[in-house]
Amino acid sequence: MRPPLVVGNWKMHGGLAEARALAQSVRDGLKRPRGVEVVVCPPFTALAAVAEVLGGSVVGLGAQNCHWEPHGAFTGEISPTMLAELGCRLVLLGHSERRHIFRETDDEINKKVAAVLRHGLQPLLCVGETAEERRQGLTFTVVEGQLRAGWAGLSLEDMGRCLLAYEPVWAIGTGVNATPAQAAEVHGYLRGLASELGSKDLAQTVRILYGGSVKADNAAEVTQEPDVDGVLVGGASLQAPSFIAIAKKSAAKGGAPKRRLLLCDPESTSCAIGRTAVPPGAIESNRLGISAVSHSTTGARSGYLPALPLRQQRSRYVSRGRAGVRVDSRGRRG
Numbered sequence: 001m002r003p004p005l006v007v008g009n010w011k012m013h014g015g016l017a018e019a020r021a022l023a024q025s026v027r028d029g030l031k032r033p034r035g036v037e038v039v040v041c042p043p044f045t046a047l048a049a050v051a052e053v054l055g056g057s058v059v060g061l062g063a064q065n066c067h068w069e070p071h072g073a074f075t076g077e078i079s080p081t082m083l084a085e086l087g088c089r090l091v092l093l094g095h096s097e098r099r100h101i102f103r104e105t106d107d108e109i110n111k112k113v114a115a116v117l118r119h120g121l122q123p124l125l126c127v128g129e130t131a132e133e134r135r136q137g138l139t140f141t142v143v144e145g146q147l148r149a150g151w152a153g154l155s156l157e158d159m160g161r162c163l164l165a166y167e168p169v170w171a172i173g174t175g176v177n178a179t180p181a182q183a184a185e186v187h188g189y190l191r192g193l194a195s196e197l198g199s200k201d202l203a204q205t206v207r208i209l210y211g212g213s214v215k216a217d218n219a220a221e222v223t224q225e226p227d228v229d230g231v232l233v234g235g236a237s238l239q240a241p242s243f244i245a246i247a248k249k250s251a252a253k254g255g256a257p258k259r260r261l262l263l264c265d266p267e268s269t270s271c272a273i274g275r276t277a278v279p280p281g282a283i284e285s286n287r288l289g290i291s292a293v294s295h296s297t298t299g300a301r302s303g304y305l306p307a308l309p310l311r312q313q314r315s316r317y318v319s320r321g322r323a324g325v326r327v328d329s330r331g332r333r334g
């Protein structure tokens with residue numbers, strides 16, 4: 001099970017009065033959220049005040065960054081122990097603004113991830129490509145490098161305690177969000193990589209959020225993708241009504257589990273889900289339902305097929321390379 005998670009990143013906005021008021025409104029608007037977990041990440045200066053407001057509520061507290069040392073001569077820095085003391089449960093790490101404006105390196109981010117885990121907090125590791133990198137076809141290369149580096153040296157157990165967010169840099173604060181298919185493709189790729197770096201079980205359980213211009217009117221669309229386990233929200237988390245609406249729209253709906261389109265090509269010899277090689281036509285099931293599979297490749301590593309809701313599976317047919325054939329969830333040709 002991967003319960004949807006919605007995280008609000010307040011960035012460097014709001015003094016104490018605004019932070020308290022926003023936290024109160026979010027708390028009151030989400031008294032008993034069903035099927036979704038919610039966390040807000042105020043600026044450091046408001047953490048204690050917001051912790052007080054949220055005390056006893058279901059809305060969790062997170063921080064936007066931290067240093068990797070527990071204490072010491074690091075002027076201007078905040079340690080994971082300090083954040084734990086304030087009641088934080090997660091810490092955003094590797095946010096694109098930290099990477100690009102403050103030039104944080106993969107190595108520093110990796111030290112922060114390890115430190116946060118050591119102090120019993122959950123890292124929410126953000127990865128994402130710039131517009132130029134996407135134009136050059138480097139999206140998978142970039143996010144793969146960031147995830148490999150961010151998780152370097154972690155035990156399987158620690159990887160399992162991490163949260164991930166795919167945040168394309170070109171979508172952050174621009175009003176241009178990734179399409180559900182673009183998000184699904186990268187999330188699937190990251191899940192495949194999690195399988196390679198950790199285990200198949202890790203790939204099925206790690207929560208991967210999407211972030212980048214999520215608003216109340218596009219949250220439902222992106223979170224219905226099977227591999228999107230919630231959203232990381234910047235601008236729209238600063239207004240309680242929009243953040244509450246996003247949380248509600250991201251909640252898991254009861255009923256049928258989300259499923260992925262199942263495709264295979266009986267002639268292909270090299271197939272994959274993300275980076276995980278599977279035999280042609282193989283079926284992989286995950287905890288959300290049936291997932292799958294393979295399509296033709298001509299030697300190159302196969303891409304990931306975006307998930308489609310069950311409803312659309314009957315009407316859409318997707319293939320790349322040689323013609324694929326539709327199969328049902330038991331692998332029968334349809």
Ligand code: PEP
Nearest residue numbers: 172173211212213234235
């Ligand atoms: C973010 O800062 O993580 C973010 C996704 O911002 P926005 O929602 O404003 O694009």
